[in-house]
Amino acid sequence: MGCNIAIDGPAGAGKSTIAKRVAKELSFIYVDTGAMYRAVALYLLRNEIDGTDAEAVAGNCQSAEVSIRYENGEQVVILNGENVNQYIRTEEVGNMASKTSANPAVRAHLLNLQRNLAAKNDVVMDGRDIGTVVLPDAQVKIYLTASVETRAKRRYDEYLAKGESADLEEIKKDIENRDHQDMTREISPLRQAEDAVLVDSSLMNIDEVVAAILGIYKDKV
Ligand code: C5P
Numbered sequence: 001m002g003c004n005i006a007i008d009g010p011a012g013a014g015k016s017t018i019a020k021r022v023a024k025e026l027s028f029i030y031v032d033t034g035a036m037y038r039a040v041a042l043y044l045l046r047n048e049i050d051g052t053d054a055e056a057v058a059g060n061c062q063s064a065e066v067s068i069r070y071e072n073g074e075q076v077v078i079l080n081g082e083n084v085n086q087y088i089r090t091e092e093v094g095n096m097a098s099k100t101s102a103n104p105a106v107r108a109h110l111l112n113l114q115r116n117l118a119a120k121n122d123v124v125m126d127g128r129d130i131g132t133v134v135l136p137d138a139q140v141k142i143y144l145t146a147s148v149e150t151r152a153k154r155r156y157d158e159y160l161a162k163g164e165s166a167d168l169e170e171i172k173k174d175i176e177n178r179d180h181q182d183m184t185r186e187i188s189p190l191r192q193a194e195d196a197v198l199v200d201s202s203l204m205n206i207d208e209v210v211a212a213i214l215g216i217y218k219d220k221v
Helices: 015-026 034-045 054-061 091-100 104-120 130-134 147-161 166-184 207-221
Strands: 004-008 028-034 067-071 074-079 122-126 140-145 197-200
Touching: 004 015, 004 067, 004 130, 004 197, 015 122, 028 034, 028 074, 028 104, 034 067, 034 074, 034 091, 034 104, 034 122, 054 104, 054 197, 091 166, 091 197, 091 207, 104 122, 104 130, 122 130, 130 140, 130 166, 147 166, 197 207
Parallel strands: 004 122, 004 140, 028 122, 140 197
Antiparallel strands: 067 074
C-alpha cells in the first residue's frame, strides 16, 4: 500500500484546495473522490434519471464508467471515454451527487477505483468517507471543517472570481442541505473517524491549514 492521507469533511471546507497543496508538497497524487461522484451524477442527469428513484439510480449507475488520469498535475475525470471536468462543477451536479451518492450501488461502483489508486500510489485522497470506509488504514486522517457561514462565503467568492453571479443565502441553504444529506444518510455518512485529527479552518488561511496538516503528517510518519 502507498502512503495514504485521508481528508474528509463537509462541502466547502476547502478540502480540494488543501489536499492538492499537501499532495504537491509531498509529491503524492491528489485524488478527488467527490469528482467521481459528480461524474456519476452527471451521467444520471444526462440520462434524465430521477435522483430520488433508488432503483433507477442503482440500475443505471453501472453504465457510468469512471476513471481518472492526470494532465499537468491536474486530475481529469473520464466518464465513458469523455473528459467531463468542465461539466461537473455546477451546483446542479453537486446536488445530484449528494442525492445519488447515498445509493449503495453508486458507492460500491466507485470503491474499487478509489482503493486501487491508494494501493498503488502515495495519495492524498479527499471525500466524505475516506478515513471511515474507503481507507480505514490510512496513515494520516484529517477531518477538515469550517463554519457554515465561512464555507458559504468562500463558495460565493469563488463564483464571483469566476465572473459568475451568485446568491449568498442560496449557497448557504445548499450547503446546509448537503451537510444534512451527507451526515444523515444510512450508508457511509460523513463523520469524523475516531482516529482522525480535527482541523477547523474557519479562522485559518490556506497556508496555515496546509502547514498544520504537513505537521500532523510529519508527527505520524
Ligand atoms: O466534495 P464534492 O462537493 O465534490 O462532492 C459532491 C458530493 O459527492 C458530496 O455532497 C457527497 O454527497 C458525495 N461524496 C461522497 N463521498 C465522497 C465524496 C463525495 O458521498 N467520498
